[in-house]
Amino acid sequence: MNLQHLFFIGLTGLFISYYISEYTHITHTDRVLSRxxxxxxxxxxxxxxxxxxxxxxxxxxxxxxxxxxxxxxxxxxxxxxxxxxxxxxxxxxxxxxxxxxxxxxxxxxxxxxxxxxxxxxxxxxxxxxxxxxxxxxxxxxxxxxxxxxxxxxxxxxxxxxIIKATNNEGVTVKILSGESLGRWSYTITRTQAYVLDAILDDKALWQTDIPAGWNCMLYILYGEVYIEDDKLKQFEAGMLSQWDTDLTVRCVGGCRVILIAGEVLDEMIVNxxxxxxxxxxxxxxxxxxxxxxxxxxxxxxxxxxxxx
CATH class of the missing domain: 2.60.120.10 (Jelly Rolls)
Known part of the structure; x- marks a missing residue:
């Protein structure tokens, strides 16, 4: 394989990544539970x-x-x-x-x-x-x-x-870093990341956006939540799909949810x-x-x- 072919493959990959990112930002697809x-x-x-x-x-x-x-x-x-x-x-x-x-x-x-x-x-x-x-x-x-x-x-x-936000429908979010419900944290982050602490009343819906391509996880401190038809209960954690933007969390019985999300650095890690x-x-x-x-x-x- 010569340099011209390698260049073409690399350029094709960049275009695919760009269009996936642009597509998800435009269409605002829903994140689902992946693991x-x-x-x-x-x-x-x-x-x-x-x-x-x-x-x-x-x-x-x-x-x-x-x-x-x-x-x-x-x-x-x-x-x-x-x-x-x-x-x-x-x-x-x-x-x-x-x-x-x-x-x-x-x-x-x-x-x-x-x-x-x-x-x-x-x-x-x-x-x-x-x-x-x-x-x-x-x-x-x-x-x-x-x-x-x-x-x-x-x-x-x-x-x-610390900035707090509410949707006046039973959801209060403490924004340690990042954004939710239209409010932003003052925290300085060298790596772009969201750390959110959300308390939800029974049957409340928390709708928030996560940038496409970021890794994202929920950890349940108490209660049960649903992401579409998938359930997470106390002390369970769930990774969400990566190339979607919209997240809807539905609470059953009163819940407290920690959300972490961050830009993928894609750098080698040696521990x-x-x-x-x-x-x-x-x-x-x-x-x-x-x-x-x-x-x-x-x-x-x-x-x-x-x-x-």
Missing amino acids: KFQTKNKKIDSISTRKIIGTDELQVMDPFLRFTHYKLKKSQGLLDHPHSGYDTITYILSGHLAYEDFRNNSGILSQGDTQWITTGKGLVHAEIAESETCEILQIWLSLKLDYKLCDLTYQNLLDDD YGQFFMPNYPMVEKASRDYKTGKDGFEGSLEWRSKFN
């Missing part, structure tokens, strides 16, 4: 854990690397540990979570608060339950290659400051512990930098959180 996942409650280091993304069944859902539902008791949590190459999103469902990092950032997150950290080239921190019980969701969102080694950045979003990079040399360098306290991890070798 369903049962989540299992496991004890990991005595912490109650449900893994939604980051399992043998679903290792990643581009651009999402991990999605975990934790229930902690007082003084439980994650002691000093590193991250590199992605955003960590921590959403407090109930209780209080204390945090501290090696750059002297510290504080307490309370019910409804969100912490959005771009870890970039390096973060070492600890997160510990401050209340008798604490329930959180944590999402790891991959960064594009251009941002993999950017500087550490925090966005602490208090519950009262080593808490590090995610697009190739082996970069992930090995991140691990080496952490162990030697260099290039983003300066000061980490001497640092210990107050929780130790």
Whole structure:
């Protein structure tokens, strides 16, 4: 096969992708359930854990690397540990979570608060339950290659400051990032992504748009929902069709639904512990930098959180 044939094949692929994208944007086709996942409650280091993304069944859902539902008791949590190459999103469902990092950032997150950290080239921190019980969701969102080694950045979003929207028909959506019901979040996202927390009354319909081509998932905190004729119940997760735009969620008995969706980065992902990079040399360098306290991890070798 010569270069002319390769060029023609590549150009044809681009035209097909373009017309599929344009077609779905024009016609606004409905998203349907494509895969369903049962989540299992496991004890990991005595912490109650449900893994939604980051399992043998679903290792990643581009651009999402991990999605975990934790229930902690007082003084439980994650002691000093590193991250590199992605955003960590921590959403407090109930209780209080204390945090501290090696750059002297510290504080307490309370019910409804969100912490959005771009870890970039390096973060070492600890997160510990401050209340008798604490329930959180944590999402790891991959960064594009251009941002993999950017500087550490925090966005602490208090519950009262997070945009909320309602359709006045029994649906209230908290917009941690992205858009729903005509309102947009203020959150800065280097990777385009929606993170939505929707509470629906019995028989309510939530209609929202997701950009065509994005990967999208629902996770049910309580209640039962229907996407067309397919049902998801408490603690189940469902991936939705990719090249559609419109989503209609019908609630039975009162529901709470977490929606995550993001643009597909389509970059290679290499994982080593808490590090995610697009190739082996970069992930090995991140691990080496952490162990030697260099290039983003300066000061980490001497640092210990107050929780130790």
